[in-house]
Amino acid sequence: MNKKIIEATGLTRHFRVLERREGLSGAFKDLFSRNYRTVKAVDGVSFSVDRGEILGLIGPNGAGKSTTIKLLTGVLKPTAGGVTVDGFVPFSDRRRYVANIGVVLGQRSQLWWNLPVIESFKVLKEIYRVPDAVYERNLKLFNDLVDLKRHYHTPVRKLSLGQKSICDIAASFLHDPALIFLDEPTIGLDVSVKKNVRKIIRTLNRELGTTIIITTHDTGDIGNLCPRLILIDKGTIVYDGPTARFNKAFGSFRTLHLDMSDMGEDERGALEGRLAGCFPCREKISVREEGDGWVTLTLNQDEVPLLDVLNHCLKTCRVKDVKIEDISLEEVIIKSYEGALA
Amino acid sequence: MVKRLFYYWRIYRKLTSQHIKSRMSFRADFLISVLGMLALNVSGFLSLLVLFNTIPSLGGWDYYEMLFLYGFFGLAIAPVAILFDKFWSLWSDVIWGNFINCCFKPLNTMFYYLSDTVDLKSLGSLAVSVAVFVYALPHLRVSWTALKVVCLVLMYLGSVFSFIGIRTAVSATAFWMGRNVSVMNFFSLKVEQFVRYPLTIFGKPFQIVFVFVIPYAFVAYMPVNHLLHSPDVSPEWFLTPLVGAAVFGIGCLVWSLGVRRYNGTGT
Ligand SMILES: Nc1ncnc2c1ncn2[C@@H]1O[C@H](COP(=O)(O)OP(=O)(O)OP(=O)(O)O)[C@@H](O)[C@H]1O
Ligand SMILES: [Mg+2]
Numbered sequence: 001m002n003k004k005i006i007e008a009t010g011l012t013r014h015f016r017v018l019e020r021r022e023g024l025s026g027a028f029k030d031l032f033s034r035n036y037r038t039v040k041a042v043d044g045v046s047f048s049v050d051r052g053e054i055l056g057l058i059g060p061n062g063a064g065k066s067t068t069i070k071l072l073t074g075v076l077k078p079t080a081g082g083v084t085v086d087g088f089v090p091f092s093d094r095r096r097y098v099a100n101i102g103v104v105l106g107q108r109s110q111l112w113w114n115l116p117v118i119e120s121f122k123v124l125k126e127i128y129r130v131p132d133a134v135y136e137r138n139l140k141l142f143n144d145l146v147d148l149k150r151h152y153h154t155p156v157r158k159l160s161l162g163q164k165s166i167c168d169i170a171a172s173f174l175h176d177p178a179l180i181f182l183d184e185p186t187i188g189l190d191v192s193v194k195k196n197v198r199k200i201i202r203t204l205n206r207e208l209g210t211t212i213i214i215t216t217h218d219t220g221d222i223g224n225l226c227p228r229l230i231l232i233d234k235g236t237i238v239y240d241g242p243t244a245r246f247n248k249a250f251g252s253f254r255t256l257h258l259d260m261s262d263m264g265e266d267e268r269g270a271l272e273g274r275l276a277g278c279f280p281c282r283e284k285i286s287v288r289e290e291g292d293g294w295v296t297l298t299l300n301q302d303e304v305p306l307l308d309v310l311n312h313c314l315k316t317c318r319v320k321d322v323k324i325e326d327i328s329l330e331e332v333i334i335k336s337y338e339g340a341l342a
Numbered sequence: 343m344v345k346r347l348f349y350y351w352r353i354y355r356k357l358t359s360q361h362i363k364s365r366m367s368f369r370a371d372f373l374i375s376v377l378g379m380l381a382l383n384v385s386g387f388l389s390l391l392v393l394f395n396t397i398p399s400l401g402g403w404d405y406y407e408m409l410f411l412y413g414f415f416g417l418a419i420a421p422v423a424i425l426f427d428k429f430w431s432l433w434s435d436v437i438w439g440n441f442i443n444c445c446f447k448p449l450n451t452m453f454y455y456l457s458d459t460v461d462l463k464s465l466g467s468l469a470v471s472v473a474v475f476v477y478a479l480p481h482l483r484v485s486w487t488a489l490k491v492v493c494l495v496l497m498y499l500g501s502v503f504s505f506i507g508i509r510t511a512v513s514a515t516a517f518w519m520g521r522n523v524s525v526m527n528f529f530s531l532k533v534e535q536f537v538r539y540p541l542t543i544f545g546k547p548f549q550i551v552f553v554f555v556i557p558y559a560f561v562a563y564m565p566v567n568h569l570l571h572s573p574d575v576s577p578e579w580f581l582t583p584l585v586g587a588a589v590f591g592i593g594c595l596v597w598s599l600g601v602r603r604y605n606g607t608g609t
Binding site for chain 2: 015066067070073074075076077094095096098099101103105108110112114115119122123126127128129155
């Protein structure tokens with residue numbers, strides 16, 4: 001068996017979208033002459049995935065993650081380039097290919113709204129012709145992880161978002177697929193459910209050897225699940241490599257949000273220069289105005305202690321509120337282009 | 343092939359029985375909609391009797407022949423009304439992205455899309471069509487033979503499949519135009535109200551359109567005309583099943599072109 005399960009070369013998907021003109025007269029003009037614009041949702045992406053790997057796809061909104069998933073699952077035909085998954089060309093061999101994969105789209109359940117959970121599972125068992133033994137084993141595996149039995153007889157429409165997500169993941173692996181694609185499976189879930197979802201994914205990967213491709217906004221998903229990640233932005237790959245290296249490059253970065261709405265604009269503007277003077281470091285502390293009085297500082301803790309900067313700000317400025325977070329994906333991308341991962 | 347049919351049948355049976363069960367669990371809604379539909383259909387049936395009684399003959403067809411044609415048309419469109427009801431929401435499923443789920447199952451997309459909905463309300467219209475058909479049947483001047491009965495069944499199947507094909511193609515326009523409610527309404531509320539009367543009452547241009555362009559003629563008029571107005575089975579009779587197969591094939595082709603064009607909007 002081929003060690004590589006996914007091989008994508010120059011995978012590209014463009015969309016032609018209508019540029020709508022404004023107002024009623026614009027809509028009227030649109031009826032007769034139309035302006036199209038090309039959106040390069042995925043633009044020449046090449047990568048491969050090994051059997052049994054967990055790969056994380058991250059990127060800001062509109063980066064092309066979902067489009068990549070749609071190309072890999074055979075929903076969309078590539079505009080150029082190609083991909084083979086487990087020996088299939090997804091779009092052309094769709095019907096045979098999808099028998100071998102599972103797909104979970106966060107926020108869009110593939111279960112039947114009106115059916116009790118267990119009945120949905122039985123229909124899926126029929127569709128994928130799952131042998132009784134496999135079906136029983138997988139349900140048991142799942143029940144040992146999270147107590148699913150409680151919900152067996154509840155119609156899907158009465159489940160909470162978290163319960164629905166868990167049932168959807170369960171449904172996607174009943175037939176022992178070689179790969180499972182998860183598009184933002186943890187979106188909108190609270191911390192404890194997120195943890196459960198991660199536990200399930202890790203266990204499936206370990207016990208059944210399922211290859212897993214997961215897209216997310218949540219860097220927590222990546223850190224806890226994926227040894228390898230691909231960072232995409234504007235349809236192209238910015239980084240493809242070990243999560244450890246990614247964390248080493250960005251793990252010590254913090255963003256510091258300060259509410260300085262009591263200060264004048266020019267006072268805030270002077271902050272960047274002052275910080276550069278007080279804390280000389282290779283990579284200077286970036287300061288960004290959010291426009292609502294909040295100011296965002298991004299700094300590298302390896303070079304300058306966060307607390308020192310915070311103290312300095314509290315002493316010299318009128319700060320009403322403070323929030324500290326990990327570095328945002330947008331900053332990561334800016335820094336990656338500046339060579340942070342090279 | 344046969345195994346495949348059984349496979350699809352098992353899935354379909356499972357899904358529809360569950361669907362009906364869950365519809366019935368909303369008991370009040372279910373009863374009211376069935377009763378409402380029955381009342382609507384019975385009143386429709388009565389006004390039909392009155393109407394046909396006042397026009398003794400239309401395009402050379404007498405009262406019972408007209409009723410028979412009407413009943414046959416109702417029977418021919420019943421499978422679509424009952425089993426293909428989800429076509430009405432195709433456009434919104436395409437726009438809002440629910441359709442994407444159909445791409446992830448190792449099944450025919452049209453089958454999977456339709457498989458979880460049955461329109462029980464339309465059973466009311468089916469009952470009325472059966473009643474009209476059975477009521478008119480003994481009054482026809484047809485010398486029945488076994489061959490004619492077989493041909494009638496074959497022609498009926500042809501009619502059913504012609505109608506499925508037309509409806510599929512019309513609904514699949516949603517893949518190109520998005521919201522296609524106006525197109526759906528134009529065909530089901532306008533055109534399909536005319537084609538249940540003898541084609542001869544229309545002008546030549548309409549006849550040509552209904553035979554060669556959108557073959558509604560084969561949904562009822564052609565087969566019924568053969569049965570009532572030609573003394574014996576002739577090769578022409580087999581045109582309806584052939585057209586049925588062809589139109590069904592075209593409908594499925596339009597559908598699959600649409601699915602290829604589907605670009606997963608709304609997810
Ligand atoms: N069906 C479509 N038609 C037109 N444009 C599309 C379509 N699908 C996606 N796009 C565009 O392609 C780009 C990439 O979209 P995609 O959904 O892949 O992003 P994403 O990385 O999943 O973003 P998010 O994190 O917001 O889900 C966006 O600019 C989007 O507007
Ligand atoms: Mg997305």
